[in-house]
Amino acid sequence: MKTxxxxxxxxDAENRLWLTIDKADSGANVLSGPVLQELDALLDEAYTNPPxxxxxxxxxxxxxxxxxxxxxxxxxxxxxxxxxxxxLGQQVLDxxxxxxxxxxxIVDGYALGGGLELAMACHYRIAADGDKKVIGLPEVxxxxxxxxGGTVRAVQLAGVTEAMPLMLTGKSLTPAKAQRIGLVxxxxxxxxxRDAAISIADDQPSQRQAxxxxxxxxxxxxxxxxxxxxxxxxxxxxxxxxxxxxxAIIDLWRQYGANVRRGYEAEARSIARLMVxxxxxxxxxxxxxxxxxxxxxxxxxxxxxxxxxxxxxxMGGDIAAWCALQxxxxxxxxxxxxxxxxxxxxxxxxxxxxVRDPQKRKEVSARxxxxxxxxxxxxxxxxxxxxxxxxxAKLALYDQVIPKMKAGALLATNTSSIPLExxxxxxxxxxxxxxxxxFNPVAMMPLVEVIKSSDTAQGAIDIGTDFVKRIGKSPxxxxxxxxxxxxxxxxxxxxxxxxxxxxxxxxxxxxxxxxAFGMPIGxxxxxxxxxxDVGLSVARILGGDEADSSExxxxxxxxxxxxKTGKGFYEWVDGKPVKSKSGxxxxxxxxxxLILSMVNEAVDCRAEGVVEDDDLLDAGxxxxxxxxxxxxxxxxxxxxxxxxxxxxxxxxxxxxxxxxFRPNEQAWDAFEEQANAR
Numbered sequence: 315m316k317t318x319x320x321x322x323x324x325x326d327a328e329n330r331l332w333l334t335i336d337k338a339d340s341g342a343n344v345l346s347g348p349v350l351q352e353l354d355a356l357l358d359e360a361y362t363n364p365p366x367x368x369x370x371x372x373x374x375x376x377x378x379x380x381x382x383x384x385x386x387x388x389x390x391x392x393x394x395x396x397x398x399x400x401x402l403g404q405q406v407l408d409x410x411x412x413x414x415x416x417x418x419x420i421v422d423g424y425a426l427g428g429g430l431e432l433a434m435a436c437h438y439r440i441a442a443d444g445d446k447k448v449i450g451l452p453e454v455x456x457x458x459x460x461x462x463g464g465t466v467r468a469v470q471l472a473g474v475t476e477a478m479p480l481m482l483t484g485k486s487l488t489p490a491k492a493q494r495i496g497l498v499x500x501x502x503x504x505x506x507x508r509d510a511a512i513s514i515a516d517d518q519p520s521q522r523q524a525x526x527x528x529x530x531x532x533x534x535x536x537x538x539x540x541x542x543x544x545x546x547x548x549x550x551x552x553x554x555x556x557x558x559x560x561x562a563i564i565d566l567w568r569q570y571g572a573n574v575r576r577g578y579e580a581e582a583r584s585i586a587r588l589m590v591x592x593x594x595x596x597x598x599x600x601x602x603x604x605x606x607x608x609x610x611x612x613x614x615x616x617x618x619x620x621x622x623x624x625x626x627x628x629m630g631g632d633i634a635a636w637c638a639l640q641x642x643x644x645x646x647x648x649x650x651x652x653x654x655x656x657x658x659x660x661x662x663x664x665x666x667x668x669v670r671d672p673q674k675r676k677e678v679s680a681r682x683x684x685x686x687x688x689x690x691x692x693x694x695x696x697x698x699x700x701x702x703x704x705x706x707a708k709l710a711l712y713d714q715v716i717p718k719m720k721a722g723a724l725l726a727t728n729t730s731s732i733p734l735e736x737x738x739x740x741x742x743x744x745x746x747x748x749x750x751x752x753f754n755p756v757a758m759m760p761l762v763e764v765i766k767s768s769d770t771a772q773g774a775i776d777i778g779t780d781f782v783k784r785i786g787k788s789p790x791x792x793x794x795x796x797x798x799x800x801x802x803x804x805x806x807x808x809x810x811x812x813x814x815x816x817x818x819x820x821x822x823x824x825x826x827x828x829x830a831f832g833m834p835i836g837x838x839x840x841x842x843x844x845x846x847d848v849g850l851s852v853a854r855i856l857g858g859d860e861a862d863s864s865e866x867x868x869x870x871x872x873x874x875x876x877x878k879t880g881k882g883f884y885e886w887v888d889g890k891p892v893k894s895k896s897g898x899x900x901x902x903x904x905x906x907x908l909i910l911s912m913v914n915e916a917v918d919c920r921a922e923g924v925v926e927d928d929d930l931l932d933a934g935x936x937x938x939x940x941x942x943x944x945x946x947x948x949x950x951x952x953x954x955x956x957x958x959x960x961x962x963x964x965x966x967x968x969x970x971x972x973x974x975f976r977p978n979e980q981a982w983d984a985f986e987e988q989a990n991a992r
Contacts, residue, residue: 320337419438420440458585600947620643626654636756636785650686699727842884910960921980953989
């Protein structure tokens with residue numbers, strides 16, 4: 315009998331065929347070309363000698379199947395190669411769907427993308443009960459759409475009103491929600507899955523299909539109207555020239571509905587075009603960049619489970635709440651109870667929003683305690699200082715807290731402006747002092763900078779990166795330098811926006827230019843949202859005394875801090891900016907003035923070695939500032955546009971607007987040489 319590298323095959327006494335996927339040399343199952351080819355060969359045997367039923371499960375603890383093998387996307391040379399790869403997957407899954415014997419997918423854990431598509435191709439789906447969101451079609455996040463028949467089968471099973479949001483947002487579902495909308499037949503306890511699979515295969519109940527009213531929506535006269543409405547809603551969130559995949563999903567349904575005969579072929583042609591397009595290639599790059607961030611550091615000898623946060627302001631309080639939400643035991647300290655109480659109240663709002671089960675919410679709440687007397691410092695594995703930016707205050711605090719810390723505990727600062735070298739001067743173990751720099755809002759921002767000095771102990775860095783990953787964030791290891799990475803690269807972009815505003819350019823025109831490039835929101839709205847006082851603080855770090863004579867400083871002095879006070883650059887009503895059109899039109903070079911200021915700073919940052927390589931810097935800027943993901947990061951954007959072209963554009967801007975745009979020749983020479991070598 316033929317042996318397989320990625321699958322195990324067994325027939326039981328009742329002639330049921332049990333296929334178990336266990337992709338070799340991988341911690342998770344993915345549907346690579348070889349995996350699909352082996353499944354095809356196994357189906358040949360099943361078709362030749364039909365079993366009573368065919369069951370598909372996973373041997374991986376990580377889940378069922380995570381999706382297609384994204385590594386294969388990176389070696390595609392043309393659209394035809396992409397089409398052939400997709401058609402292989404479609405044809406194999408068609409055989410599951412068309413089998414004369416019942417086919418059952420036993421889904422324990424993640425079933426994403428191609429994994430869910432394989433499950434949908436089976437006649438029945440059994441899922442393990444659980445409250446994690448593990449079932450979904452996230453392909454749109456990679457700039458593509460389902461390609462193994464998913465755009466058709468999802469609509470057939472769940473209906474238009476459920477399947478479309480699933481594909482257009484890429485969000486995942488809990489098994490229970492997947493069952494409610496028709497993607498899963500039964501949800502059972504993990505130890506009951508095998509019995510449930512046998513039962514459903516033996517009984518062979520009617521296969522799932524969307525409710526009758528949902529099936530009516532597939533008729534052409536109705537379909538065109540609904541597709542138009544969905545497209546309008548999608549266009550309000552994304553631009554087709556930036557993110558074509560969601561519009562391709564809508565167009566496929568508009569043209570073919572859930573038609574099997576024509577829909578699969580159209581799906582394959584559509585996804586093949588997307589796979590070799592710039593947006594998908596760059597979003598796949600971003601996927602690997604996120605993995606690169608998470609690969610930083612090694613597993614430390616000691617791991618953090620108890621955290622003590624000092625400083626219950628917005629940042630410190632939210633750090634404490636997030637850590638508790640992610641499973642840490644946290645104590646929160648400030649000078650008096652009156653400063654801690656608001657942070658605890660904000661924490662409860664976060665817990666209510668993120669944890670629906672009352673009992674589990676109670677458990678999360680119990681992990682966070684107020685600690686004005688610092689009684690829990692001695693229990694903490696990690697102490698995070700998050701008080702106001704004052705050197706003497708921080709040093710005095712360290713003098714008080716270090717004697718109370720247990721042996722081996724790590725001290726970290728959330729400073730955004732004071733060099734680590736200055737803060738650690740009086741510490742008994744300066745090499746074990748790091749920065750752990752969160753961004754506001756803590757619950758929303760995925761990146762955390764882990765700051766080191768030139769001689770910081772690797773063990774301390776490992777503890778920091780491991781901690782960041784364990785609370786669900788992505789770490790960026792960077793050297794202690796003014797502004798670190800994110801604030802440093804964001805500052806010239808924001809500064810240029812402020813200069814444009816001071817010159818009379820209409821504020822919405824500035825924001826519109828940035829959004830047209832691909833930024834999630836414009837710099838003016840961003841400044842108001844973060845807080846103009848925060849922006850001024852960063853400007854002072856990087857610009858010195860010049861910041862105090864700016865219009866920004868005047869606004870802060872007047873108490874106009876942006877959204878939180880109701881007035882900043884914009885007036886804010888019900889949490890939304892009122893954007894007046896008064897002011898002059900945007901100058902023709904506004905795009906380059908905004909974006910190339912970031913690129914220029916990014917090249918300088920790399921030349922100074924603040925981060926280890928280009929990819930990590932691009933990742934930090936994407937996940938820390940929202941830099942247009944489909945552009946692949948500022949350095950990648952520069953290479954795609956042409957390093958020499960960007961360099962010439964910067965010199966032209968410098969000639970017109972000032973030396974702030976003048977590229978550092980030595981840094982750019984090194985970057986250009988490296989870019990030519992890639």
